[in-house]
Amino acid sequence: MKKTGSQILLECLRLEGVETIFGYPGGTVINIYDDLMDSPIKHILNRHEQAAVHAADGYARATGKVGVAIATSGPGATNTVTGIATAYMDSIPMVIITGQVPTPLIGNDAFQEVDIIGITRPITKHSYLVRDVNELARIVKQAFYIARSGRPGPVLIDLPKDVQVATAKFEYPDSVELRGYKPTYSGNARQVEKAAKMILAARKPVVYVGGGATLSDVPGALMDLAELMQAPVTTTLMGMSSFPKRHPLSLGMLGMHGTYYANMAVTNSDLLIAVGARFDDRVTGKIATFAPHAKIIHIDIDPTSIKKNVRVDLPIVGDLKDVLHKLVKALEGHPAEVAEAVAATAGWRSEIVDWKTAHPMAYKPSTTVIKPQFVIEKLRELTNDDAIITTEVGQHQMWTAQFFDFSQPRTFLSSGGLGTMGYGLPAALGAQAAFPERQVIDVSGDGSFQMNSQELATLVQYRLPVKIVILNNNFLGMVRQWQQLFFNRRYSQTCMELPIDFVKLAEAYGATGLRATTPDEVEGVIRKALETPGPVIMEFKIAREENVLPMVPAGAGLNEMVLAS
DSSP, rough: EEEHHHHHHHHHHHHTOOOOOOOOOOGHHHHHHHHTTTSSSEEEEEESSSHHHHHHHHHHHHHSSSSEEEEOTHHHHHHTTHHHHHHHHHHHEEEEEEEOOGGTTTTOOTTTTOHHHHHGGGGGGEEEEEEOOOHHHHHHHHHHHHSSSSSSSSEEEEEEEHHHHHHHOOOSSSSSOOOOOOOOOOOHHHHHHHHHHHHHHHHEEEEEEOOHHHHHOOOOHHHHHHHHHHHOEEOOOOTGGGGGGGTTTTTEEOOOOOOOHHHHHHHOOEEEESSOOOOOOHEEEEGGGGTTOEEEEESSSSSTTTTSSSSSSEEESHHHHHHHHHHHHHHOOOOOHHHHHHHHTHHHHHHOOOOOOOOSSOOOOOSSSSSSSHHHHHHHHHTTTTEEEEEOOHHHHHHHHHSOOOOOOEEEEEOOOOOTTTTTTHHHHHHHHHHHHHHHEEEEEEHHTTTGGHHHHHHTTTTTEEEEEEESHHHHHHHHHHHHHHTTTTOTBBBSSSSSHHHHHHTTTTTTEEESHHHHHHHHHHHHHSSSOOOOEEEEETTTTTOOEEEEETOTTTOOOOOHH
């Protein structure tokens, strides 16, 4: 039986296991939305296309599935760009479907026509302009395969209106075969053996874990490696929830706002085992002084990431789960040498304990003004162990990374590579849609929150009980911090002059609003928010000029930190 293009699209999505789509309708996707009425797939109507893509992103990060978003042509399509770029930088598997003007009008500057393929080519893993309805099923199959395989990423399908109404016999391919695209999943056995020998010979090893560990679901294998060798583990922002922060071997986060002991351990290490990390500039600081005494093993499924930013002594291309299992097995084959290596690195672990003791992650408490770090600590104390935490971007993001002790995988969702303000609220929406019964909390600053605050309407409409923490200092806090430290406190355009009543804003949308202005009100507000049904805004009036420390200034080495006094 023949189906229309829009019917074929929705049936393909169903066969790919898609349960929820995030989107916003328009003229060039009206046929899809009409057929969606007869589809079992749930659709969530966001209030902005950027938010729809972020919501699909949060859904993907929380579940490990491919997120799906849909938008109309022209401004609808261009509104997706920031969300697509956010997903691309953080390697999030997504399929974005945009409507397009009818094929005969493409290139004629028709109403609401843009070349979204050309616009997004640098920020997608692949993109398709569908010109023939007979090709649609194959393209959708390929799009999902590309999005989730190898190093994941977003794929865009641009679907002209005439293709949506054209008909074709529906046949969904059983498999995908793409010439030139063959991701390597199995790590080279010889390289793994070399890595095992390097690890056994090391006396100051550090395991450096990036977002790839979360995406590959390897916390168990990572734990096996760390505990077998008693090797300390540091994570990037993206790898935050892949290794329990309270584990004795955890060093917390490294880099610009990382812990003193993580940065010192990397600087003084003799072997760095990089697992699904890409040596981002916020992690390395000054390249010339990054891990200067260390040999580097780099494990990654993306061969283009290896040697891209730093020298590497031993590359291993492959799926992290495969490589780590092989590596642990290789090490377990030499029990005597493992025991000898663990004994030989005891002094190294002792040195790290000394650094932790001398410079713990700390802040100066106050009885008169709310410290943001105190709010994060209380939030961690009062939430479930499997609570999903999202953040916007700025000081609040770093305070969350520093003071919220994550212990479960896929519980920290944040824009790392692109640093997108406005990400956290729609991402929390997507995560809550995926897990209606779990606690989902967005930690935000007053500036970032206003980027996509309209999504409060979506939360209320779909009864998604996301709790929102706003650390309100009436500043664009991170930029203000840089202006304070490096521009002689010339606060150019960072003071949010007009104070917003976030409690009234919440109530205007039909949500609950709470506020704390003193430290002794913090716990009560959090408890009440967690007990209140539906979405809740918690506004905390925090110390206005509190800074995120430690901090490695731009261009400095990891060992040149500005520490909290």
